[in-house]
Structure formats: structure tokens, C-alpha cells
Amino acid sequence: MLGFVARRVLLTIPTILGISIIIFLMVRLMPGDIIDVLFAGDVTATPEIIEQAREQLGLSGSLPEQYWRWASGVAQGDFGDSFRNTEPVDDILWRALPITLELMILSLLIAVVVGIPLGVISAVRRDSASDYASRVGGLIGISVPNFWLATLLLLFTSRVFGWVPPLTYTSFFDDPLTNLSQFILPALSISVFTLAIVMRMVRATMLEVLSQDYVRTARAKGVRKRLVVYRHALRNALIPVVTVVGFEIGILIGGAAIVETIFGLPGVGYVLLQSIFNRDYPVVQGATLLVALTFVLANLLVDIVYGWLDPRISQE
Amino acid sequence: MSAREPIPALAGDTPPPPAWDAVGRTRLGFLGRWRNPIGIIGAGIVVFNVLAAFLGPVVWRVDPDAQARDRLLAPSWESPLGTDELGRDVLARIIHGAQVSLQVGAIAVGIALVVGTLLGLLAGYYKGLVDATLMRLVDLMFALPGIVLAIVIAGLLGPSRRNAMIAIGVVITPAFARVVRGAVLEVMGFPYIESTRALGASGLRVMGRHLLPNIVAPLTVLVTVYLGTAILSEAALSFLGLGTQPPEASWGGMLNTARSYIDAAWWLSIFPGAAIMVVVLGFNFLGDGLRDILDPRLGPTIGEAPAAKKQPPPE
Numbered sequence: 001m002l003g004f005v006a007r008r009v010l011l012t013i014p015t016i017l018g019i020s021i022i023i024f025l026m027v028r029l030m031p032g033d034i035i036d037v038l039f040a041g042d043v044t045a046t047p048e049i050i051e052q053a054r055e056q057l058g059l060s061g062s063l064p065e066q067y068w069r070w071a072s073g074v075a076q077g078d079f080g081d082s083f084r085n086t087e088p089v090d091d092i093l094w095r096a097l098p099i100t101l102e103l104m105i106l107s108l109l110i111a112v113v114v115g116i117p118l119g120v121i122s123a124v125r126r127d128s129a130s131d132y133a134s135r136v137g138g139l140i141g142i143s144v145p146n147f148w149l150a151t152l153l154l155l156f157t158s159r160v161f162g163w164v165p166p167l168t169y170t171s172f173f174d175d176p177l178t179n180l181s182q183f184i185l186p187a188l189s190i191s192v193f194t195l196a197i198v199m200r201m202v203r204a205t206m207l208e209v210l211s212q213d214y215v216r217t218a219r220a221k222g223v224r225k226r227l228v229v230y231r232h233a234l235r236n237a238l239i240p241v242v243t244v245v246g247f248e249i250g251i252l253i254g255g256a257a258i259v260e261t262i263f264g265l266p267g268v269g270y271v272l273l274q275s276i277f278n279r280d281y282p283v284v285q286g287a288t289l290l291v292a293l294t295f296v297l298a299n300l301l302v303d304i305v306y307g308w309l310d311p312r313i314s315q316e
Numbered sequence: 317m318s319a320r321e322p323i324p325a326l327a328g329d330t331p332p333p334p335a336w337d338a339v340g341r342t343r344l345g346f347l348g349r350w351r352n353p354i355g356i357i358g359a360g361i362v363v364f365n366v367l368a369a370f371l372g373p374v375v376w377r378v379d380p381d382a383q384a385r386d387r388l389l390a391p392s393w394e395s396p397l398g399t400d401e402l403g404r405d406v407l408a409r410i411i412h413g414a415q416v417s418l419q420v421g422a423i424a425v426g427i428a429l430v431v432g433t434l435l436g437l438l439a440g441y442y443k444g445l446v447d448a449t450l451m452r453l454v455d456l457m458f459a460l461p462g463i464v465l466a467i468v469i470a471g472l473l474g475p476s477r478r479n480a481m482i483a484i485g486v487v488i489t490p491a492f493a494r495v496v497r498g499a500v501l502e503v504m505g506f507p508y509i510e511s512t513r514a515l516g517a518s519g520l521r522v523m524g525r526h527l528l529p530n531i532v533a534p535l536t537v538l539v540t541v542y543l544g545t546a547i548l549s550e551a552a553l554s555f556l557g558l559g560t561q562p563p564e565a566s567w568g569g570m571l572n573t574a575r576s577y578i579d580a581a582w583w584l585s586i587f588p589g590a591a592i593m594v595v596v597l598g599f600n601f602l603g604d605g606l607r608d609i610l611d612p613r614l615g616p617t618i619g620e621a622p623a624a625k626k627q628p629p630p631e
Contacts, residue, residue: 018456019460022456022457026469027472139597139601143593143597144593145555145589145592147551147568147571151575151585151589152586158579159582250461250462251461255463257461257464258463269464272464272468273471273556276472276558277471284468284472288464291460291461292459295460
């Protein structure tokens with residue numbers, strides 16, 4: 001198991017390096033010189049000032065040199081400074097990360113807590129009304145755009161309850177209730193897709209597991225149905241679901257990027273969008289890398305959990 | 317919502333037909349095999365969407381950009397879906413949005429189809445270093461959530477519909493490359509490829525005449541499902557202001573402006589979003605039906621990590 005974990009951890013290093021190169025090249029190779037964009041319309045900019053700015057912003061030298069400077073900085077936790085207000089990018093990102101993480105954890109919780117029981121019910125009562133209802137619901141769940149769902153939820157709560165979530169971000173540690181009331185709608189709107197996927201996956205694997213011999217044996221020796229379903233079947237049915245959850249984390253991060261903007265939550269997605277509109281390249285690079293890192297680490301975690309749940313995997 | 321993860325529908329919900337049935341099915345021909353009602357519903361939605369985009373402006377002759385003094389009118393006989401903040405007809409704008417989304421879907425998927433197929437063919441045919449390099453690159457692309465990658469590319473290129481199409485195309489290309497490579501590797505194992513090569517066929521000929529025709533089935537399914545994904549991504553990008561730019565009508569853009577009038581005009585928020593959902597649902601359903609017909613081996617893909625992900629070893 002330890003060797004398995006070590007191998008998985010080591011495998012993420014080239015991935016992270018590769019991603020950082022892709023992100024760096026993506027930002028640098030875009031049409032137009034960053035400097036030209038920054039100094040567009042600035043008549044006072046002499047060639048000397050421009051050269052100095054280039055130096056300051058880490059844009060001098062060849063591409064490999066620039067990458068090396070950026071990457072070695074990042075490795076030491078220094079993401080460079082924002083073009084706009086020269087604030088260190090890592091400060092901006094550290095402020096934004098907890099918000100996105102909270103949003104992701106909440107929506108993952110909703111998806112798992114609601115999705116698994118629904119999938120089990122669907123499988124156990126196959127072809128019943130509740131099975132069809134959850135299957136149709138699941139299909140709608142994977143097709144509904146999360147930003148529309150967010151709008152609908154806002155529309156619904158303001159019409160029915162006359163309630164709109166607070167629009168300025170409050171930290172969970174300052175005021176948990178206000179914080180949660182602010183996160184519940186965005187978390188709901190991005191969880192629906194994942195919920196639907198989890199539900200369908202649990203249903204499919206449960207159906208498979210329930211037809212296994214050991215389930216029949218357990219029933220035959222007199223174990224109650226409920227116990228068989230939850231103690232014997234569900235445990236084994238959940239193993240493949242773990243992989244799916246890992247993959248879904250990418251979708252949740254993407255969803256968070258969109259929904260944060262709607263609800264005025266200054267998370268990583270919000271920061272990324274703002275920096276894109278401001279052409280603030282160090283922040284774009286940093287935020288994109290952070291998203292990628294979160295995704296890679298989440299998948300690493302899932303791999304390890306998977307190996308722990310199913311020892312056959314870690315013994316390969 | 318991601319540009320890359322396919323949102324395929326129902327697969328896995330219908331039990332596989334017994335063996336004798338497979339024989340009967342071939343005799344029924346192409347249409348006879350449409351037994352998956354989901355696929356038929358999907359085809360209906362897609363056909364309706366295409367008709368609405370092309371014939372809509374002929375039937376509903378209202379200029380989507382014509383402004384009127386009466387603004388934010390609730391749905392009525394004159395404007396069935398109401399009017400927006402500039403007095404423009406919402407139905408006409410949704411019809412225009414259908415054209416926009418189809419165009420973006422077709423071009424973005426077209427880019428991915430051409431580039432992804434080419435890369436997949438090269439990787440699957442030449443194997444070795446070419447394959448290893450290309451697939452490492454594809455893996456790396458998958459390590460970034462699709463919609464985030466699309467946001468960054470579209471944003472850096474500059475907000476416009478053209479750039480949104482490029483961004484979405486780039487983001488879904490790896491998925492095409494991976495599926496094509498997988499299919500090619502499978503076909504490469506057949507003896508007829510070996511005999512063709514033994515007869516002296518060039519790599520180009522093997523790829524063009526023998527490999528390509530044999531991977532059409534999985535490609536068709538992929539194109540259908542990713543059309544839905546591309547349309548959804550375009551809506552998301554336009555919603556964020558990175559796709560189709562106002563005043564031109566697009567579903568995502570309409571939803572974005574609708575947010576300011578959420579209390580005053582609910583119809584602005586409801587209809588464009590419903591349009592996106594129904595069309596995406598349609599493509600997913602159709603993809604599911606096609607998968608049943610064209611390539612039963614593809615099996616369920618719902619929520620599955622893209623290939624390569626480890627699966628529990630076979631029992």
C-alpha cells in the first residue's frame with residue numbers, strides 16, 4: 001500500500017510540470033504582446049519605461065528563461081505580482097481558495113448524500129414509479145446548465161420566500177449561518193449534475209451487485225433485505241463510484257468558476273474571470289495552475305482511496 | 317458544466333438484447349433498430365431544433381434586433397415569449413440563438429473532429445514515440461477541467477464568438493484523439509490490416525481507406541454527444557461574456573442580461589435556459605440511441621472517466 005501511494009504521488013510530478021508548461025505557453029503565445037496591451041494608449045511610455053516594465057514583469061529573456069523564473073517562483077510559493085495593483089498573486093489566490101474549496105465540498109456532499117440513496121432506491125425498486133422518476137430526473141440533471149439552475153433558484157427563493165442570499169462574502173469562521181445561507185444556492189446548482197451522475201452510477205453498480213451470488217447467499221441464510229442491501233451490496237457497489245467522484249471534481253471546479261460570478265463569491269473562478277477581463281496575466285496563470293493542481297490532487301486522493309478500498313488495485 | 321466531459325444519456329439503462337434478437341435486428345434494417353425510445357425522442361428534438369433554426373425566421377417574421385418602446389412585456393399573443401429590456405421579441409431572439417448555437421456546435425466539433433481524428437490516427441497507426449508523445453499531451457489536457465480551459469483560451473484570445481468556437485474546439489479535441497486512437501488500435505489488430513500492409517499499401521492508404529471507414533461508428537456517437545457539450549459550453553461562455561457578444565442574440569447572453577430583470581421579468585430567465593436544456597438533452601438522447609445502433613461495444617459511458625482510468629479487474 002505504501003509503495004502504491006508513493007508511486008501515485010511521484011506520478012503526479014511530471015503531470016504538474018507538464019500542465020504548468022501548457023498554461024505558461026498558453027498565456028505567452030496568445031496573439032499580441034502583453035506589454036503592448038498594457039501600454040496601449042499610454043503616450044508617456046518611452047522605450048526605456050517599456051523596457052523597464054518588461055524587466056519588472058518578468059517578461060524579458062527567452063521563453064525558457066521566463067518559464068524557469070515563473071516555475072521556480074511558483075515552487076517556492078511565489079506566483080509573481082498582479083499587473084493591476086502589484087499585489088502578490090499568492091495572496092489573491094490564498095484568499096480565494098477557501099471559498100472555492102467550501103463550494104466544492106458542499107456540493108460534493110449534497111451530490112453524494114442525496115445521490116447514493118436515490119440510486120439505491122432506484123436499483124432496489126427497479127422499474128417502479130420511483131425508479132422511473134429518479135431516472136428521468138437524472139437525465140434532466142445532466143442536461144440542465146448550472147448557470148441557468150442558479151438563476152432559477154434565485155428566482156424561486158425570491159418569489160416564494162422573498163429571500164435573496166447575502167451578496168457580500170462572509171467567512172464560515174466569522175458567521176457560519178450567514179456563510180452557509182450564502183453557499184447553499186450555488187452549491188445546489190453545481191451539485192445537480194454530479195448528483196445525477198452519482199445516482200445513475202450507484203443504480204447501475206447496485207443492479208450488478210444485487211445479482212451476485214453472495215447477495216443471494218446472504219438472503220438465503222436469513223439476513224434481512226435491508227441489511228443485505230446496505231451492509232453487503234452497497235459497500236461493493238460504491239467502489240466504482242469513488243472513481244466517478246474523482247472525475248466529477250473537475251466538473252465541480254468548472255461549475256464553481258461560473259456560479260461564483262453569479263453569486264458574487266470571490267473564489268478562484270471569480271478571480272480567474274476578473275483577471276481574464278483585466279488581462280492580468282500573472283493572475284490568470286496562477287489561478288489556472290491552482291485549478292489544475294486542485295484537480296490533480298483530488299484525483300490523487302481518489303486513486304489512493306480507491307487502492308485502499310480495493311486492495312487488488314494497489315497490488316498490481 | 318464542462319466542455320469536455322461528454323454528458324451522454326441513458327446507456328446502461330436497457331438490458332442487452334438476447335443473442336437471437338441480434339439476428340432479427342439485422343434483418344429489420346437501420347430504422348427497425350430504433351427501439352430505444354430515448355433515441356427517437358432525441359432525434360425528434362434535434363430535428364425540431366434544426367428546423368427552428370433554419371425555418372424559424374421564415375415562420376416567425378420578427379427581427380430579433382428590432383427594439384420597441386414597450387419594454388419587458390409579459391408573454392402574450394403578439395410576442396408569445398414576451399419582450400426584453402429593449403423591447404426585442406424573445407421568441408425571435410431564441411430562434412436566432414438556435415442558429416448561433418448550431419453554428420458554434422458544428423464548427424467547434426468540426427475542429428475537434430478533423431484535428432482529433434488526425435492525431436488519433438497517427439498515434440494509433442505509428443504507435444511508439446508518436447503515440448506516447450501525443451497521448452501524454454492528451455492526458456495533460458484532461459488534467460484541466462474543460463470549461464476552465466475554454467474560459468482561459470476564449471478569454472485570452474479575446475471575447476468573441478469566433479474565439480469561443482476555437483476554444484471549445486481545442487478543449488474537446490483530446491477526447492476525439494483518444495477515442496479514435498483506441499478504435500484504431502483495435503482495428504489494427506485485425507488480419508486484413510496486416511495483409512494490406514503486406515501488399516505494400518502506404519501508411520496514408522491504410523489510414524484513409526481501411527482505418528477511417530472502420531471507426532465511423534464510434535465517431536458518429538462522439539460527434540452527437542459533443543455537439544450537445546459544445547452548445548452547452550457556448551452558452552456558458554456567452555453567459556460569462558466570453559462568447560457571442562451583445563447585442564447579437566445568443567442563449568447564454570440572453571440569460572446573462574436576464575439576471576438584472578429577475579424580479580421584473582421571469583420570462584427572460586426561463587425561456588433561453590429551457591431552450592439550452594432541451595437541445596442538450598436532445599443531443600444526449602440521440603447520442604444514446606445511436607450508440608445502441610452503431611456500436612453496442614461502446615457500452616455505457618455515463619460519468620465514466622475517459623478511458624485509461626483503471627477499472628476493477630474482470631471477475
